[in-house]
Amino acid sequence: MVTTQNLPGSVDRPTATAQKRAAxxxxxxxxxxxxxxxxGLAALLVSPTLLVLAxxxxxxxxxxxxxxxxxxxxxxxxxxxxxxxxxxxxxxNYTGIFGExxxxxxxxxxxxxxxxxxxxxxxxxxxxxxxxIMHRALRGRAVVRASILVPWAxxxxxxxxxxxxxxxxxxxxxxxxxxxxxxTTEGFHAKAAxxxxxxxxxxxxxxxxxxAGLQVISKEVxxxxxxxxxxxxxxxxxxxxxxxxxxxxxxxxxxxxxALRMFDLPYILVGAQKTSVETLSMLAQDQAANVRFGxxxxxxxxxxxxVFLIALAFVRLLGADLVPHRRKGATA
Amino acid sequence: xxxxxxxxxxxxxxLCAALAAVTAxxxxxxxxxxxxxxxxxxxxxxxxxYVAGADNTGTVRAVLDxxxxxxxxxxxxxxxxxxxxxxxxxxxxxxxxxxxxxFTVLSLDVVWNSEFAAHRWVDRLPEDRFPLGDMLKPxxxxxxxxxxxxxxxxxxxxxxxxxxxxxxxxxxxxxxxVTWAELKADCARVRKLPAARGMACYAGxxxxxxxxxxNFAEAVDSAGGAVxxxxxxxxxxxxxxxxxxxxxxxxxxxxxxxxxxxxYQEEDARRAFQSGKLVFERQWPYMYPLAARKDGSSKVxxxxxxxxxxxxxxxxxxxLGGHNxxxxxxxxxxxxxxxxIRFYTSQATxxxxxxxxxxxxxYEALYQDPRLVRKYPYLPVLKRSILHAVPRPRVFGYxxxxxxxxxxxxxxxxxxxSSASALRDLQRDLRRQAAGK
Numbered sequence: 001m002v003t004t005q006n007l008p009g010s011v012d013r014p015t016a017t018a019q020k021r022a023a024x025x026x027x028x029x030x031x032x033x034x035x036x037x038x039x040g041l042a043a044l045l046v047s048p049t050l051l052v053l054a055x056x057x058x059x060x061x062x063x064x065x066x067x068x069x070x071x072x073x074x075x076x077x078x079x080x081x082x083x084x085x086x087x088x089x090x091x092x093n094y095t096g097i098f099g100e101x102x103x104x105x106x107x108x109x110x111x112x113x114x115x116x117x118x119x120x121x122x123x124x125x126x127x128x129x130x131x132x133i134m135h136r137a138l139r140g141r142a143v144v145r146a147s148i149l150v151p152w153a154x155x156x157x158x159x160x161x162x163x164x165x166x167x168x169x170x171x172x173x174x175x176x177x178x179x180x181x182x183x184t185t186e187g188f189h190a191k192a193a194x195x196x197x198x199x200x201x202x203x204x205x206x207x208x209x210x211x212a213g214l215q216v217i218s219k220e221v222x223x224x225x226x227x228x229x230x231x232x233x234x235x236x237x238x239x240x241x242x243x244x245x246x247x248x249x250x251x252x253x254x255x256x257x258x259a260l261r262m263f264d265l266p267y268i269l270v271g272a273q274k275t276s277v278e279t280l281s282m283l284a285q286d287q288a289a290n291v292r293f294g295x296x297x298x299x300x301x302x303x304x305x306x307v308f309l310i311a312l313a314f315v316r317l318l319g320a321d322l323v324p325h326r327r328k329g330a331t332a
Numbered sequence: 333x334x335x336x337x338x339x340x341x342x343x344x345x346x347l348c349a350a351l352a353a354v355t356a357x358x359x360x361x362x363x364x365x366x367x368x369x370x371x372x373x374x375x376x377x378x379x380x381x382y383v384a385g386a387d388n389t390g391t392v393r394a395v396l397d398x399x400x401x402x403x404x405x406x407x408x409x410x411x412x413x414x415x416x417x418x419x420x421x422x423x424x425x426x427x428x429x430x431x432x433x434x435f436t437v438l439s440l441d442v443v444w445n446s447e448f449a450a451h452r453w454v455d456r457l458p459e460d461r462f463p464l465g466d467m468l469k470p471x472x473x474x475x476x477x478x479x480x481x482x483x484x485x486x487x488x489x490x491x492x493x494x495x496x497x498x499x500x501x502x503x504x505x506x507x508x509x510v511t512w513a514e515l516k517a518d519c520a521r522v523r524k525l526p527a528a529r530g531m532a533c534y535a536g537x538x539x540x541x542x543x544x545x546x547n548f549a550e551a552v553d554s555a556g557g558a559v560x561x562x563x564x565x566x567x568x569x570x571x572x573x574x575x576x577x578x579x580x581x582x583x584x585x586x587x588x589x590x591x592x593x594x595x596y597q598e599e600d601a602r603r604a605f606q607s608g609k610l611v612f613e614r615q616w617p618y619m620y621p622l623a624a625r626k627d628g629s630s631k632v633x634x635x636x637x638x639x640x641x642x643x644x645x646x647x648x649x650x651x652l653g654g655h656n657x658x659x660x661x662x663x664x665x666x667x668x669x670x671x672x673i674r675f676y677t678s679q680a681t682x683x684x685x686x687x688x689x690x691x692x693x694x695y696e697a698l699y700q701d702p703r704l705v706r707k708y709p710y711l712p713v714l715k716r717s718i719l720h721a722v723p724r725p726r727v728f729g730y731x732x733x734x735x736x737x738x739x740x741x742x743x744x745x746x747x748x749x750s751s752a753s754a755l756r757d758l759q760r761d762l763r764r765q766a767a768g769k
Binding site for chain 1 (some may be wrong): 418421422425447450451452477478539540541591592594595600728729731732735738739742746748
């Protein structure tokens with residue numbers, strides 16, 4: 001939640017594009033009519049939004065970009081005081097990731113990527129399973145749905161504390177597996193702890209979005225499939241999954257973008273400056289906390305570009321898939 | 333926890349709005365705001381703010397009430413920051429970076445003094461206005477930077493060795509250990525007792541965080557080594573430092589320190605001692621009243637005492653904790669602020685706050701006061717601990733120094749590196765940092 005403000009543009013923009021694409025050619029045509037008629041009014045109506053976006057998205061992004069070209073002022077040995085002005089260093093903060101100091105950056109980069117891939121993959125599988133259960137459950141439906149959603153409703157910081165207790169040296173996790181693993185120390189187990197906690201927390205999110213997709217599939221399709229003698233797995237692969245795909249892709253996109261900016265869970269569960277779980281957001285925060293705003297801004301910009309590229313790839317994927325699918329649905 | 337480039341302006345803006353009513357934030361109120369450090373003129377009287385971490389015991393509010401009753405025209409408003417020290421430091425840095433006057437008097441952790449002074453985020457203070465001579469000497473050094481006073485000690489903290497009096501007595505040991513070898517020998521005897529079955533011997537705070545820096549520095553200093561010398565140069569690749577680190581590494585290996593201690597922060601170690609799992613523990617004084625509680629929360633109430641930390645050849649050396657008050661360079665009403673710092677750090681105020689919560693006062697006299705000693709029996713031992721204490725490295729890039737120490741010490745503790753190569757790498761890192769790269 002904390003890092004949302006670092007890169008406000010990264011999530012908003014691609015999803016807006018996604019919706020635009022999802023709206024299809026009809027929307028595009030009607031907009032052309034509207035602008036030709038009263039372009040002035042349209043501009044006027046949009047301007048408050050643009051202004052707000054410029055202030056909360058564009059301005060911070062530009063300032064971060066500018067900051068990333070400045071270095072850290074050193075100590076003046078004569079006075080013992082830190083120099084007043086940040087030196088301009090050009091692209092040194094960016095090229096630095098290929099040098100000796102880049103080791104930490106690449107470690108954070110791979111951690112971010114690894115945690116994103118593993119958590120999103122596990123969450124997708126579990127989320128679909130949860131959605132199917134929530135969809136099917138007849139008796140106690142409300143209770144099942146509510147209980148599955150509880151983890152999602154808990155703030156991430158609280159989740160972090162909660163799981164820190166579970167992964168304590170004499171906590172529940174160790175009691176259950178019957179041997180002592182020191183989860184919060186460096187090593188692969190720290191990654192595992194973060195993955196488990198994150199999956200626990202956000203699988204319900206995917207479950208919820210997939211459930212919404214499931215509920216719009218009409219019963220007749222399944223009835224027809226049964227008449228044709230399709231087995232249950234066949235129904236799942238040939239009917240449920242394709243029809244729920246648009247909703248699922250949006251859910252996976254959201255989760256991917258969120259996971260790439262992961263900060264609070266590893267920060268609270270395992271701690272700051274832990275090589276095993278340090279993500280790019282944590283690295284940028286740590287640099288900023290040590291008053292090295294230049295490198296911090298550079299890392300944030302790199303993360304921004306990384307998130308943006310992945311979002312773009314997803315939107316291409318979504319756009320290519322969504323539009324023809326919708327058109328088919330409309331004509332049917 | 334936000335990145336400064338996007339968060340600072342909005343944050344301080346909101347803070348300004350919240351404080352506008354009391355601090356005349358951003359609006360001229362006639363007082364003269366002075367220039368940068370060096371030639372600070374402490375002028376201007378009026379409302380100011382006091383900025384510190386969460387006041388869990390109600391002590392700060394009680395002190396501010398006293399001041400506000402006496403000075404109705406120079407009221408002090410409490411700006412309460414989170415409990416997490418990193419979050420406190422960050423908000424103070426943000427306030428300084430935007431040259432905001434929202435924060436006036438800052439409660440700094442002792443290890444931030446050099447950084448805040450070097451960046452000129454806080455003003456140099458006139459030494460003759462404070463009774464520094466009445467304070468314990470090592471404590472006063474925590475407020476100094478390059479021969480100048482930048483923050484005045486308001487509270488201190490020193491490490492103590494907590495030990496189980498009942499078990500030591502039953503094992504026939506007359507006095508607490510003074511050296512590490514004695515500590516291990518005492519443990520061996522205690523663990524033969526049926527009452528001590530399953531107990532671990534010793535623990536400190538060995539999780540990879542600030543507490544590890546404290547414990548590592550104590551081990552090094554207690555073996556006669558030093559992390560940095562008097563000139564601030566790193567000296568950590570010495571045989572003495574290795575002996576200190578080897579004590580910690582060896583103790584983890586031979587089971588003197590339980591394996592899970594590498595996950596211990598203060599509270600974990602306290603729980604372990606209070607539930608009777610440890611014979612000895614290195615801990616701050618704050619635990620004393622908690623472990624002495626007779627409401628059932630502590631299994632060791634009435635069965636423990638404190639001693640100075642042991643060392644390699646004799647008594648060890650503690651790190652120093654505590655908080656100092658500093659004056660934000662961009663603040664207004666600095667004459668009032670100076671008076672307030674005098675008031676807050678005075679002996680009378682420290683005596684008053686000891687009534688609320690356990691603390692380590694900075695004045696020598698308070699450690700000898702019979703009434704206080706009756707209430708806090710740890711005080712005489714704590715005084716000895718502080719007198720032999722060595723402050724953590726006083727460098728302006730402390731954040732990087734402590735990160736390097738934590739990284740290398742943890743690698744040695746968990747057996748990832750030998751203590752020799754960990755210290756060699758640490759020396760290289762610290763030297764590179766000191767050279768400005």
